[in-house]
Amino acid sequence: MYEVVVGIEVHVELKSNSKVFSHSQNEYSNEPNIYVNEIDLGMPGVLPVLNKKVIEMALQASLALNCKINKVMHFDRKNYFYPDLPKGYQITEQDTPIGYDGYIDIGDKKIGIERLHIEEDTCKSIHGKTGTMLNANRAGVPLIEIVSKPDMRSPEDAVAYLTKLREILLYLGISDVKIEEGSMRCDCNVSLHKPGTPFGTKIEIKNIGSINNVGEAIKYEIKRQSEILDREGFIKHEETRRLDDKTMTTILMRVKETGNDYRYFPEPDIPYVEISDDWINEVKANMPVFADELKEKYEALGINSNNLKTIISRLDLVEFLESVIDSCDPIIASNLLTGDILSYLNKNYVSINKIKLNSDNFVELVNNIKEDKVSSKQAKEIIPYLCENGGTLADAISKLGIEEINDISAIKDIIKKVLDSNPESIKDFKEGKDRAIKYLMGQVMKESKGKVNPKTANDLLMSLIREY
């Protein structure tokens, strides 16, 4: 029986305001070449200026992944020719990755992190009918590359590792970590061997489109490589392959040539960077609360596991819930967030901090629901309104025209009217048929257009019916 050995390289785009070596904005745009200056284009005479914020983000990631820190680090040039590489070299950290020798806990085991280093992204090539075009908006966008040790032994390990890694980076707030949008990219090295023998020949699967597909790619490779090993006893060449996500099979891109020569040498345009213990301690002291801790907290508050999962996977919901959790009922709050509010967010492709609903009107709403002053039916109308327009709860209710009738005598009048026109039901009630009340309540709600509080109306109905 073969054992699978998996190592994963992940590239993550950091969301700093500006690029790693220039003042150009670090933004995504559908319009090409607008966030670009002479440095990004590798014009003659330009020099890189290191963005300190990027170092800090990489330091956060290194510490969150339990890495040791290279306190004196320098950048290196990786030299190769490719059209998407404006300077003919990429600035990276070959010799002194900012973080090294860390690990991620995936529950039952630890997966080692070999290294975490900073580098710059390249232009994006757009292949058209008339030729290849370059979009330099991406050139110089800061990346961290995180290289795992070959510690994973199953597709499940790999999926768990990536899920956990993504979650940690998400909680640090340093990246969008969206694989679909390219802000997180996974390359996977898969080999098979018999336990106790040396590792087999590595096959690399490049740029896999989702975490689940990483699992699928590994499953396919186990099958494919086992067959070759059974038939031939060994795998001849290291290869680079890609996953075809329609058939869930991997396709050969190229056989790897031995020893790419990148002619690395220390980048002379950037002085050595020193990372002080003070800086490290400061970053450590400002670490955010991570998902594991939040899970425990939310469970203890009685939030159900489905809601909990949904909230934990979205940092904007976490931040929002954290801002209101001490001022209102957490269970109602979590229901609203994962229900109507999330549908609104998904429908409009926005995050919660970009809409008009805020912690004030949200808390007001939750508290009113808790005190039965707002019905769930009203809430269904109020939420989209607040998301869209903001304002106070009272405003929303009045604008929507769904205010409750609170005047007891007015409610009594409605009930009396209903009772007067339904003698049959009164008779039924007196004969002990409980469903008569349900019917009458329905009529009350209909008569009031749903504007009476059901609980108040019910209480009044019960006392009034006895007077008949």
Add this chain to the structure above:
Amino acid sequence: MTKYLDLSIKEINELLKDKKIKPIDLVNEAFERIEASDLNAFITLNKEEAIKEALELENKEIDNILFGIPVAIKDNIVTKGLRTTAASHILDDFNPIYDAEVIKKIKDKHMIIVGKTNMDEFAMGSTGETSYFGNTLNPWDKKMVPGGSSSGSAASVGARLVPIALGTDTGGSIRQPSSFCGVVGLKPTYGRVSRYGLIAFASSLDQIGPITRNVYENALMLNVIAGQDDKDMTSSYEEVKDYTCLIGEDVKGMKIAIPKFYMSETIDKEVRDKVENVTKILKDKGCTVDYVDMKYVSSAIPLYQVIALGEASSNLARYDGVRYGYVTKDFKDINELYKMTRYEGFGREVKRRLMIGSYILSGKNADKYYRKALIVRKKLTDEFKSILSKYDLIIGPTNTNVAYPIGTKLDDALKSFYDDLLTIPVNMAGLPAMSLPIGFKNGLPVGMHIIGNYFSEEEIYKLGSFVEKELNLNLDPRGDK
């Protein structure tokens, strides 16, 4: 024909202030001289723009001593909208979209850029002969090389076409041509002047510096271009001084070292004699002059070939025909585009150096050569530091000899590096150094090298101006004024 450009900057400034002349008079005179010259010192003239600027200056207050002074810029310093070629076919139609930091500083002082000077291609050479635009001639003898790579900058100041030019120095490219052309050239401390906008040859060695007719005006120009720049992380926060501050001060008590290597048999006898002559004067005036041993200074050329060419092979990778510059006409695929663009776009010397540089950084060679070179470089630097902890300045000849005939060293790759035997060690250590004319051999100028401690350019100027005054040489190749 007017002769304002034969006056000192100070005198010109007085005339401007007294409204006896206008900036346009200076610009017109500069172009008359340049157009009448056959030295091939310029690649691109900025005539239209320069005249326009000079006229605009007539309405401006004369706020500094360099106001309205024509200046020539080596063609590896980028100028927005003004063709910048690095004397290479690969950039021969390249119009930069931004100004180098030094250009911004020059414009802030209302100096007028008259043109871009000829040079060795990508500053690779020491004769001016590797230029795609043909070689520059020496103003003292047109059969002789002007030195390089800042050939046109040194020749144009030497020939009095302009009073001031900027050059760049990676292994001697300001000092060696200054020495050959009889002008004053300073390579500032590494980090003193921003490299932003200097087309990189070897990033850890390159530095921009002034080339002038005399020491005082050199210091004036350094005042303009020195200073920290946020766009160059290797530029220094060390405070900028008034570099003229010690000019005219007594040199009595100055401690001066001469490395024995700088006065060895390799150096021409007459050149050594000229330095000895200065030594005698200095001793007479109360300076201490000692000969000192330097162990690592002789490693400078191999160090240079490893470090400078290694860095160059990476710095010049961007000229690939994809984004700007020369592109080959026919190509089947991307690899052929690269190969043919670079084959046709670069000259022989550049290609030779890029191949050596690529080889040096390849695979295990990086450890064998590059990393080892960094260690030796550190030792050489420490050696200089140790001497400069005991002495104020180091002196010696700038070159092993005076200018030689055009064509003699072009096909000897190694020999041309030996022109920089005495200048390269200074770049390796990042120190400031100047070449100062101290006499003639067969009618050709001899240069003396004055090396200072980090960020003490004013000490170099102090000694330089003293020697200049003592020798009182006629440095105008056109003969007596």
